[in-house]
Amino acid sequence: MRHDHLITAKQLSRENVEAVLDRAAEIDADPAAFADRHDDAILGLCFFEPSTRTKMSFETAIKRLGGDIVDMGSVESSSVKKGESLADTARVIEGYADAMVLRHPSQGAAKMVSEFVDVPLLNAGDGAGHHPTQTLLDLYTIRENAGLDDLTIGIMGDLKYGRTVHSLANALTNFDADQHFISPESLKLPRSVRYDLHESGAMVREHTELDEILPALDVLYVTRIQRERFPDENEYQQVAGEYGIDLETLESAKDDLTVMHPLPRVDEIAPEVDDTKYATYFEQAHNGVPVRMALLDRMLEDNR
């Protein structure tokens, strides 16, 4: 299969996911074997909004494969500031790079750019839309800790605007996973994600309280409730504390529960959880490098 673009997790079949995760496991086991696999490759980084983990992990990934980056830098210092369209920016950078990574605040930005460029394009987040490479590292982490089949997973927090949630929910439909969605009413899954889940035959089980479902979970995937989305501060305060977890919350959890978070967190997971057997979020963040190495390795290999 030729890997042209990765825009949404809906493109990923179970076979695709397993191939990337297997390659990531090979890389984890013997990183030196991949050190000069793509020593002539240039990855174009186009980040139109702030990013720490995603950008640095892509940069690390291509460098560990022997390649290098070209980085358009901040929006303030780029031609975007002069009014250049995203389509034009992408077409210019396409000429410099063998593959491109795009993060943009507008939903659908990656889909649009994919219509203008021929080099492989990786969507690294498009507004409240999708974040499929995050999903691959999430799946890698889940597979390592709980397995991807016969899985009961709770996804909690901002389900409406959380792009990591949208991609993960779609990708999990490839596996034998019961998904439970926990959020305040105002931040429930958007209609489009609900539609995709129904189309794929998945059940959408929704809760407003974590304790309704926590004892049954193998994985709890927590996301930040985004304060800035609430029109009223009091409304935010009413739900924020309820969607945080601490040691007391976890008393009813299974012993082998895996707690994940795409980070950054604010107060959704108390620091006291960090040192418990449940905490997997830093491991999850570290998995970004081998998984993105695996993805780039396959894409660059197939497009030679």
Add this chain to the structure above:
Amino acid sequence: MSDHQLRVSKIPRGTVIDHIRAGQALNVLAILGIDGRAGETVSVGMNIPSDQMSQKDIVKVEGRELSQDEVDVLSLIAPEATINIIREYEVVEKQYLERPERVVGVLSCPNHNCITNANEPVETKFDVLDEGVRCEYCETIVREDLAAHIAVK
């Protein structure tokens, strides 16, 4: 001749769009980009008594036959409509609307954060679902009041 036939007279050639849901006639004209400036003769009947629909609207456009793209979009907001092509005062073709698989460049996306609203060189594209339409870029699903999202040129 019945009362409602007299309200809107026969045309020599052009298109009669009949059985439009009451209240949608002006949206139909908006889709067709007809605002009178091109000089076409346009007749509009609104809230006309109808055996089938209780009330209906009707639009007659002289000297113009609709393209398939126009028909596709009409089917979204006026699915019960029939399109009659008129030549020499006679109906030479009667077309019942079928929903298309997608519509391009006609609807605007209601999601202000969609890339199609960001002044980029891209046309809107919507997949047509059983109920409503879905933006191919941001994936927003629109089920209610599609006529409000017609991008009038």
